Amino acid sequence: xxxxxxxxxxxxxxxxxxxxxxxxxxxxxxxxxxxxxxxxxxxxxxxxxxxxxxxxxxxxxxxxxxxxxxxxxxxxxxxxxxxxxxxxxxxxxxxxxxxxxxxxxxxxxxxxxxxxxxxxxxxxxxxxxxxxxxxxxxxxxxxxxxxxxxxxxxxxxxxxxxxxxxxxxxxxxxxxxxxxxxxxxxxxxxxxxxxxxxxxxxxxxxxxxxxxxxxxxxxxxxxxxxxxxxxxxxxxxxxxxxxxxxxxxxxxxxxxxxxxxxxxxxxxxxxxxxxxxxxxxxxxxxxxxxxxxxxxxxx
Amino acid sequence: xxxxxxxxxxxxxxxxxxxxxxxxxxxxxxxxxxxxxxxxxxxxxxxxxxxxxxxxxxxxxxxxxxxxxxxxxxxxxxxxxxxxxxxxxxxxxxxxxxxxxxxxxxxxxxxxxxxxxxxxxxxxxxxxxxxxxxxxxxxxxxxxxxxxxxxxxxxxxxxxxxxxxxxxxxxxxxxxxxxxxxxxxxxxxxxxxxxxxxxxxxxxxxxxxxxxxxxxxxxxxxxxxxxxxxxxxxxxxxxxxxxxxxxxxxxxxxxxxxxxxxxxxxxxxxxxxxxxxxxxxxxxxxxxxxxxxxxxxxxxxxxxxx
Numbered sequence: 257x258x259x260x261x262x263x264x265x266x267x268x269x270x271x272x273x274x275x276x277x278x279x280x281x282x283x284x285x286x287x288x289x290x291x292x293x294x295x296x297x298x299x300x301x302x303x304x305x306x307x308x309x310x311x312x313x314x315x316x317x318x319x320x321x322x323x324x325x326x327x328x329x330x331x332x333x334x335x336x337x338x339x340x341x342x343x344x345x346x347x348x349x350x351x352x353x354x355x356x357x358x359x360x361x362x363x364x365x366x367x368x369x370x371x372x373x374x375x376x377x378x379x380x381x382x383x384x385x386x387x388x389x390x391x392x393x394x395x396x397x398x399x400x401x402x403x404x405x406x407x408x409x410x411x412x413x414x415x416x417x418x419x420x421x422x423x424x425x426x427x428x429x430x431x432x433x434x435x436x437x438x439x440x441x442x443x444x445x446x447x448x449x450x451x452x453x454x455x456x457x458x459x460x461x462x463x464x465x466x467x468x469x470x471x472x473x474x475x476x477x478x479x480x481x482x483x484x485x486x487x488x489x490x491x492x493x494x495x496x497x498x499x500x501x502x503x504x505x506x507x508x509x510x511x512x513x514x515x516x517x518x519x520x521x522x523x524x525x526x527x528x529x530x531x532x533x534x535x536x537x538x539x540x541x542x543x544x545x546x547x548x549x550x551x552x553x554x555x
Numbered sequence: 556x557x558x559x560x561x562x563x564x565x566x567x568x569x570x571x572x573x574x575x576x577x578x579x580x581x582x583x584x585x586x587x588x589x590x591x592x593x594x595x596x597x598x599x600x601x602x603x604x605x606x607x608x609x610x611x612x613x614x615x616x617x618x619x620x621x622x623x624x625x626x627x628x629x630x631x632x633x634x635x636x637x638x639x640x641x642x643x644x645x646x647x648x649x650x651x652x653x654x655x656x657x658x659x660x661x662x663x664x665x666x667x668x669x670x671x672x673x674x675x676x677x678x679x680x681x682x683x684x685x686x687x688x689x690x691x692x693x694x695x696x697x698x699x700x701x702x703x704x705x706x707x708x709x710x711x712x713x714x715x716x717x718x719x720x721x722x723x724x725x726x727x728x729x730x731x732x733x734x735x736x737x738x739x740x741x742x743x744x745x746x747x748x749x750x751x752x753x754x755x756x757x758x759x760x761x762x763x764x765x766x767x768x769x770x771x772x773x774x775x776x777x778x779x780x781x782x783x784x785x786x787x788x789x790x791x792x793x794x795x796x797x798x799x800x801x802x803x804x805x806x807x808x809x810x811x812x813x814x815x816x817x818x819x820x821x822x823x824x825x826x827x828x829x830x831x832x833x834x835x836x837x838x839x840x841x842x843x844x845x846x847x848x849x850x851x852x853x854x855x856x857x858x859x860x861x
Contacts, residue, residue, distance in 0.1 A: 393570040396840045398798035401816070405832040408820045409581055485697045489802045492699055493817060508700065512806070515703060516718065518711050527700035535695040 288536035306345035313340030346502035364422030369429025377437025407495035477541035632826035652811035658731035663738035671746025693740020702733035719808035
């Protein structure tokens with residue numbers, strides 16, 4: 257018996273082209289998209305763009321100011337840090353670290369939270385009770401403190417951070433997705449699929465997942481900013497990305513060493529990078545929210 | 556109402572259990588806790604003695620029982636670095652944390668509420684757009700970076716404010732601003748949307764129809780009701796501030812709980828880290844419980860939900 261013909265779900269059947277066509281570009285937020293594209297490009301081609309090795313410096317070149325300030329040189333456009341490493345190169349490679357950590361953590365949290373949300377909403381009953389009680393309990397924990405605690409125990413590493421951030425931030429997905437599934441479950445196409453004898457697995461995968469994907473993407477974009485700030489905070493505290501890897505939060509921590517001496521470039525530039533990235537993610541997320549998912553507008 | 560309170564108590568208890576189990580398990584699963592709990596530079600015999608003392612050869616369940624029993628008794632162990640009971644240390648830092656949180660809260664409300672009202676009253680105007688930009692920046696600029704910029708400007712260049720430490724009013728200003736910054740944006744957003752909702756309500760329309768001057772409508776009728784959700788959020792945020800302050804306190808060397816956690820991590824002073832995280836988590840859970848129950852007392856609709 258062919259079940260998918262029996263109950264076509266609204267979003268699943270459409271080919272990608274028509275989905276894209278329906279996705280009007282009016283009011284497209286040019287600024288955040290432009291910045292994100294530039295950042296992704298920087299992250300991918302860091303080796304070719306960066307003028308210097310980000311992890312090696314020369315002590316004779318310590319605390320050089322940016323090129324346009326007296327004492328600076330074109331050799332180091334944005335100056336050098338406390339062990340003579342090129343700030344621009346570290347920022348460029350730092351983009352890669354932030355992108356990798358940010359995206360993988362958001363995806364990890366998204367997959368975990370969406371899966372649990374679908375399971376919880378679809379099965380209901382005690383499955384729902386157990387998953388939602390755990391979600392609520394988890395939501396009650398202070399995220400940053402908890403992340404710092406976990407990071408302090410497992411030790412600093414990029415991948416530990418990804419797992420920790422994913423483990424801390426999956427709850428929002430689970431809550432929202434569960435709510436959506438609850439209302440989807442009452443819709444005709446899902447009821448039909450159940451009546452038609454569709455397996456539970458197939459209903460969840462073919463009928464529910466495609467219809468909650470929009471919300472998951474919106475949430476993911478909005479979470480990206482949160483995750484990147486948290487990663488920067490962890491790195492700043494020394495429990496995030498381990499040195500000498502160039503991460504923006506770590507650069508801010510290093511920059512603090514030259515702060516009182518007035519070496520402003522070590523503090524200003526990494527922060528600007530973080531803000532640009534987070535701001536773009538938030539702007540894009542706000543736009544997507546209005547565009548993809550009117551239900552989420554009040555969030 | 557009774558059922559609601561009981562259920563809510565149950566959830567809070569569950570959260571507490573989950574918090575303690577996670578902390579308990581993480582310490583034991585990710586490695587040998589004696590390595591974390593023993594002081595740096597301890598001998599082999601010391602480690603073995605400690606392992607026996609901690610009862611790590613017994614089953615996890617028994618261990619968890621002892622762990623809980625110690626917590627209930629208020630015994631969180633002894634700090635390696637300060638050589639005092641952790642609880643004492645925590646309580647000695649708590650006033651500083653609360654002071655900072657209160658100052659940051661005052662700041663965030665002073666900025667957030669008027670700008671939120673202004674944005675709502677002059678909706679879709681220049682003021683509103685300005686407010687939106689402020690809210691976006693507030694949510695996008697990490698508090699510790701704001702703190703570093705403040706130090707750079709007010710301490711290094713202008714030399715007006717002390718860059719670290721505590722003691723005088725001047726010391727509180729910059730950390731409170733850095734910490735309150737994010738929350739000011741959140742409070743502004745909520746004030747705006749809540750004010751807009753109230754301004755669209757029937758009783759505000761009536762007040763306007765009666766011919767009350769607009770200033771009076773806003774200050775007397777709309778403002779008070781719009782403030783309820785903002786105050787609730789502020790209550791929860793106050794506790795969150797104590798938690799989020801870790802990074803800001805580190806930046807300004809502010810001797811609060813956040814700084815204590817940071818020191819605990821840097822000195823590998825594990826009992827301190829474990830206890831402070833546990834206490835902070837418990838504080839958030841208990842306060843959100845109290846807020847929920849108070850809210851249900853005020854607004855009966857909430858009790859009957861779900």
